[in-house]
Amino acid sequence: MTAAEPTTRTSLLDAAELLITERGFARASVRAITEAANANVAAVNYHFGSKLELIKAVIERRIGPLNAERLRRLEACEAGGEVTLEAVVEAFVAPAIADARAESHRQRLARLLGMAFSQPSSELRAVMLQQFRPVIDRFVPVLIELLPDVSQEQIYWRVHFMIGALAFTIGLGDIVEAYSDGRCDASDMDSISRQLVEFLTAGFRYGTPGEDSR
Amino acid sequence: MTAAEPTTRTSLLDAAELLITERGFARASVRAITEAANANVAAVNYHFGSKLELIKAVIERRIGPLNAERLRRLEACEAGGEVTLEAVVEAFVAPAIADARAESHRQRLARLLGMAFSQPSSELRAVMLQQFRPVIDRFVPVLIELLPDVSQEQIYWRVHFMIGALAFTIGLGDIVEAYSDGRCDASDMDSISRQLVEFLTAGFRYGTPGEDSR
DNA sequence: GTCTATAGGTGGATAGAC
């Protein structure tokens, strides 16, 4: 708990994260991970018990702090008395994009997140559900209060739409560069974050056409 | 080209699709696929050349018709003279959700789509890009015309947000059921489609706050 | 904690008979 010397354990986590985002869960072999970490083949089993437990640890190490930051920002909003819809959406979106910008692992976290979500493995999806649960439980009531004309059910769906747009955007932003023939810059995180927040805020606020039309 | 008798080739495609969406690309082995298709182990290599080529064929078989339907619906809008923003968004969203409802493979197509997108394998991502390119190229100009105050760059990003929300929703709708403690029904495709179209339409239309505020 | 060696298994692919 003193300094940040690279233990074998953290080296394994780093190497695993890198290789998983590069190759996927299945093709990131224990052999390759231990080799990249300058550790022994048996190190994964010694430190984590199995490859699956290592993967879980990789996911939890990233998603945990990310979601904690989301909660922290939401609480900062409430403490400041400025609980606008836009601020709440930003509290959810911005930490993920900020994290994607940090270091060299630009899309790594989000791709990891997206991969873990879309993985059919029920084990990994359970980890994701467990990690996201407190965040959803905290954000939804705030959104309900901010949008009294929108039903609870609709709020849940819109939160889901938000997560989808966010995960897809960070993990696969480079696709837009290809489609737009370079007109869009997937590395301009500030612009992306702003555009996404504005888009989602509008969806939350105006996503219910006049009730009289039904 | 006469009837639809189940050839070995199509049995392999069906079995591969099912197993891929259940287990993922890596864990859907050639052995399991051929067994499920009541075919011989060597059949995959005989008919497709390799496992990778089989996977590509599975993706193309589903995404191709889906995107063709999107183009067809967009053209129907234009022919009818009713090119509203909502109709255009619906032309993009509804075919995917309709397909997800058909047969028993509820989330299969979309999960396949999401998995193929988030797969680090550059081979598969190239297939996805190639399949989506004509759709993007067709929808973007229409959206530009409908939203003269929104820059081209922003349109591309919003289309990206739309795809993300859509893919995530169809592929992982059951997550919402868990988070909402059953308040949301992920099998009510009509409701989901309507809500998603309304959410996205609002994002497209009102996603740009007044310019005077900057 | 780290290493070597190896067990024990599954993967994709193919050769060659039918």
Next chain:
DNA sequence: GTCTATCCACCTATAGAC
């Protein structure tokens, strides 16, 4: 086109010396 038999690369996990 279909089958069997087989090759061989690679994987996870562990036992046991250091």
